[in-house]
Amino acid sequence: MAVAYELSRYELSVTVVDRLNDVGGDASRSNSAIIHTGFDAPPSTLESSLVVHANPMFDRLCRELDIPFRRTGAVLVAVTEEEEEEIPEILDKAHENGVFDLYYLPARKVREMEPLITPKVRCGLYIPRESIIDPFLLVIAMAEIAVKNGVEFYRECEVKNIVYNGRSFTTETTKGKVKSKIVINAAGLNTDKISNFLGIDDFKVTPRRGQFHVIDRSAELPIRHIILPVPTKISKGKLITPTIHGNWLIGPTAEDLSDKSLSNTTRNGLDEIISDVKKLIPAIDKNYVITQYAGLRPVREPGGYHIRTFKNIPGFIELSGIRSTGITSSPAVAVFTCRKLKEMGIPLKHREAVCTVSTPLPIRKGIVMFRELNNLERAELIERDPLYGRIVCRCETVTESEVVQSIKRNPGAHDLDGIKRRVRAGLGRCQGGFCGMHIPKILARELNIPLNRVTKKGGGSFFLNGETKRFE
Missing domain, CATH: 3.30.9.10 (D-Amino Acid Oxidase, subunit A, domain 2)
Structure with a gap:
């Protein structure tokens, strides 16, 4: 590179x-x-x-x-x-x-x-x-x-x-x-x-x-x-x-x-x-x-x-x-x-x-990391960008805004590992136990793809295999 x-x-x-x-x-x-x-x-x-x-x-x-x-x-x-x-x-x-x-x-x-x-x-x-x-x-x-x-x-x-x-x-x-x-x-x-x-x-x-x-x-x-x-x-x-x-x-x-x-x-x-x-x-x-x-x-x-x-x-x-x-x-x-x-x-x-x-x-x-700010700076940032007010990874204090930015940058993240490398969501103590379902939904939304087409690292590494049940 x-x-x-x-x-x-x-x-x-x-x-x-x-x-x-x-x-x-x-x-x-x-x-x-x-x-x-x-x-x-x-x-x-x-x-x-x-x-x-x-x-x-x-x-x-x-x-x-x-x-x-x-x-x-x-x-x-x-x-x-x-x-x-x-x-x-x-x-x-x-x-x-x-x-x-x-x-x-x-x-x-x-x-x-x-x-x-x-x-x-x-x-x-x-x-x-x-x-x-x-x-x-x-x-x-x-x-x-x-x-x-x-x-x-x-x-x-x-x-x-x-x-x-x-x-x-x-x-x-x-x-x-x-x-x-x-x-x-x-x-x-x-x-x-x-x-x-x-x-x-x-x-x-x-x-x-x-x-x-x-x-x-x-x-x-x-x-x-x-x-x-x-x-x-x-x-x-x-x-x-x-x-x-x-x-x-x-x-x-x-x-x-x-x-x-x-x-x-x-x-x-x-x-x-x-x-x-x-x-x-x-x-x-x-x-x-x-x-x-x-x-x-x-x-x-x-x-x-x-x-x-x-x-x-x-x-x-x-x-x-x-x-x-x-x-x-x-x-x-x-x-x-x-x-x-x-x-x-x-x-x-x-x-x-x-x-x-x-x-x-x-x-x-670079992407402003919410976890590195004091409370006053965080409040000002949320005022400008409300997505900074939504924590999607507790261990590393990563917000939805950081995830979205990492996808929209060029070259941006296309998968879960790409998000990890850019903003550390999923790299903390629980290793994705909390953010494991939040991040795929954001990826699917921002990339405009079905949730079951989200991958861990590209290729055929699909995160989900299919639906287990559906409620009407």
């Missing part, structure tokens, strides 16, 4: 073709919601360069998009003697990556900063620029600006083939053909499949599943920072992080799979998370878990970030291997992709109307 957002700054005709029912891919929706510094990225790699350069971009980007962002900082914790011995190497790697604001912490200081840390802690590192964000809103806000700047979105539109005739491309989809001079393959888990259409078969993408627990804010954990374990060769390990909305996430697992659709959670995986995170924070209580989810990260073989062009297929750009750091690197990946277009001889002329350097911030106004 960041690429479409960046391209919309230029005088180009841009179309996004997405097999999913809503904006943002699988990895964008199911991750740890952390903006990384790149301190532990593989040194001297494209990933390292893009992540390190992207991190400082988020302060302004999030102000422009009017989305929440907080630099909480992170504490990396060494619990065993072996982990303690790795701390100097982690510091060296960070410095090699150009991340110099890491600070060694003795055990006493770690416990002062985070009193719930295990008494077994031996030492730690403080990384002040590790940050948290709402990844759903980041993607949605970028999409809204892209649409405003003329980008077209084809949702639930799967690519079936791409034909190159030596001058241009014809992308054959489930909703017809799209002709273009340029094709940018940013299909995440399916980048290998898309590239295969053009005879590119020198890499493979497999899914790595990451499972998470969501802890209810009623747990009242006095955890202010992201708590990181010493990373492994496979992943960053299982962490605990506050979320931008007051919950906590713990996880993820790192399970290499073969099935790209297998995004379910498992008992073993979820139990493993609790066991491992308790080694860092013994006070974690699984009784406060309100839900779990799993996401699939694209693992490329051969590995690493790849943003490449092809001499024999001019006009085709492939973005592959963009893994767990993808949310962080996305704004830099987008700029780097535009640079590739320039190298291909594509003229990029800025749209005067969307040059943001001198534009008063924000360039987008």
